[in-house]
Amino acid sequence: MNLPYIYNTYNVKKIMFFVLIASIPAILTECYFFGLVILIQTFLFVMFSLLFEIIILKIRKKNIKNNLLDNSSILTGVLLSLSVPSTLTWWMIMFSSFFAIIVAKHLYGGLGQNIFNPAMIGYAALLISFPLYMSSWHKENTNFFSLNDLKISINSIFFQTSKSDLFLKNYPDSFTEATPLNNTKNKSRIFYNIDSLYTKLKNKKQNNFSSWNYINVSFLLGGVFLLYKKIICWRIPFSFLFALVIFSIFDYFFLTNFIFSPFLHLFSGGTMMCAFFIATDPVTTSYSNIGKIVFGLIIGFLVYVLRIYSDYPDGVAFSVLFGNMLVPLIDDCLKSSGYGRKKT
């Protein structure tokens, strides 16, 4: 159907494939900081999501080959593996991919019909049911790509050696949270001076603290690639980041000592991943140009509120899901007028 003479023509398959390519730098940086676990985990996520896809397609009596090859289920698996911490056991991976593929995607009617973002549903299901596993990250990897690393990661995923033992043995100085968000939040509750905490962290273990900055930057690189290829629209990520920065600056000037700085908001947690990979999912966002901007602003505001005032460390998943709920309302309110008619 697509003519070869037009600039920038894409397939559904091609779009998903380009997003997969854009997520490669993020996978590699995570691999550098957390070890080979990440690769095994992504492989498992993709395999489980493909398996569930095949099962549900057989039950729904659809053409398996066409629907499987559109790369969307692979993308869901990769995004899930990028968003969860690195030491999940295999049955947790199965659990979350079940929720992502079957409940979030196919019970709503397959690709194109789902209201909620499937990857975020899988993440939220894990976060609600296993909060302890989800909030603990293990420390930076010192011996990269060694045999020992492989052994540990296979042990932790398949045989579920008890978590505390593993980390206490190998990394006695572990910094339980990869994102500094939770730590700073807990400290800020009791009016702790954040500036001193920063300096402490920087002096002690610089690498660990800045690991998430590097991962966010790699996500940003992938996002720039997608923007250059014109696969995603600039409106959602920019409005989202704009809203987050504006709200955080507004608070930061009044309460400098115990509120996160806007820089911390931008380059920690899943901010960049949300901006370029998750919020821009075309199915669950508004279609009109103004609607996209409104959607981005709403998510930015929600992320800010959930980070500061809720008990969860990172509010990205929930804010995206709440934003998805509001999308039909936005679409209904912001109708574009037809050609040559007065706006009503």
Add this chain to the structure above:
Amino acid sequence: MKKKYNFSGGIKCLSIKEELDKYIIYHIPNPNKFYMYIQHNTFKNNMLRVRINQKVLCGEPLTFGDKSSVPIHSPTSGWIKSIELDSHSISSKKKYIKITIVSDYLNQWIRLKKINDYKLYSPKSLIKIIYQLGVVGLGGAHFSSSEKLILGINSKVHTLVVNAVESDPYITADYCLMTNCLSEIFIGCEIITWISKVTNILIVIQEDKIELISKIQSLIKNKKLFKVCILKKKYPGGSSKIIIKSLTGKDIPYGKHSIDIGYLIFNVSTIYAIKKAIINGKPLIQRIVSLYNHRNHSFKNVLIKIGTPINFLLNFLKINNSSNDIYIGGLFMKYLLMNLNQPILKDTNCISITKHTRNVKKNINYECINCGYCVQVCPVNLLPQKLYLYSKNNNHEKTKESFIMDCIECNICEQICPSNIPLVTYFKHEKFIQNQIDKENKKKKEFFYRFQLREKRILNQKKSFYQNKNDFNNTDLTNTNILNKKTNKNFINQKQIDKNIRKEILRSSIERAKLKNKNL
């Protein structure tokens, strides 16, 4: 640099390979048979002027025209072989009168009325000449240009827009005509200014024709009326709605023409035809058609007589029919030719040839993923994906609310759609259904109006009956005067009648209640 005019939406295409012989016009000799199609409609008086086995000369009118349909002229001298009802492959439902003419290869012309100084004639007589020589809009609308000029005189027009923008990206017929006969087009513009008294003329050209623009600008320098406007090269630029939007920023209101705002739009080839009609006295019997070959991106521009079958043209240029698919129209708005004997009509711009492939690529149709590419590309500000969803689920009210009737069927959304959904076929079907619903609604309104009239009549009868209850015996019921409004108006006071009716109903109900009580 001059300002470049632009419009929202639209699509860019890859540029084409330049060739030396691209802008030379090929002349095509006369074929053996010509086929002319004439619109046949019972509501219009479109009468034939010729009969079978009659000899006709070149340029002789074949029909008497009507207000909306102009007369048609014979392209050669020869004999009329047959006159029959037939349908051509564009619209297989409608039936047309088909006249076949066998040519005698002599090309004898009838006597032509040449006008050297058109300023001696009044505008209305000039319009009459244009009408009699059968000039219609050659851009594709097939709207008779004499009627356009009359409308332009009646409602005051201030600018003439010369449309030199090709409707499809790879058609070069207009450009070819501009390069070869520019001075004649200027004379045509001056004729139109004499007729409709416009104050300025805008020539609209796309930006990639640099040589032509400089050529025109050097010619224009002394003339105050003319002005060149440069459009950006995008696909749906040829439509009159979009040209006016990009020039002025105004939308043409729904159901109105550009004349109502004050702009006259003519295609370049139409202006050329008008010039030929008035100064040379020649009727419209030939036009320039561009051939586009998909295989090697090559062009040919051909001056061809209207009515020559396409089969003859292809044989003359030695193009193999069996291994090619032949379409009428450019890249975007094309449809497959099933019958190669179909002639060239007045509104065929382009004939495109593609390689015939039996095993068409398997285009998998995915479901709509709401990506919004079609919304950003649509030139008339619609929401194609919503329209698709509504029309797929037979939600006719919602489709009408989101303005499906404004769609100009430019096919961009279908081409750019990543899930390969045939959007425009859905829209065409939905438009057909909307038209039927409109017709039904009109019928319902009429019937309801009639029903209301009947109710009124019956009520009046009742009223008169109650009013004249006392002298019921005196009046004659069979007398039609009871139904007459004039007599009724004299003695009926509406409020009183209503009161009386209510009283009567009350009285009867009270009596019934009393009866019930007694029974208990």
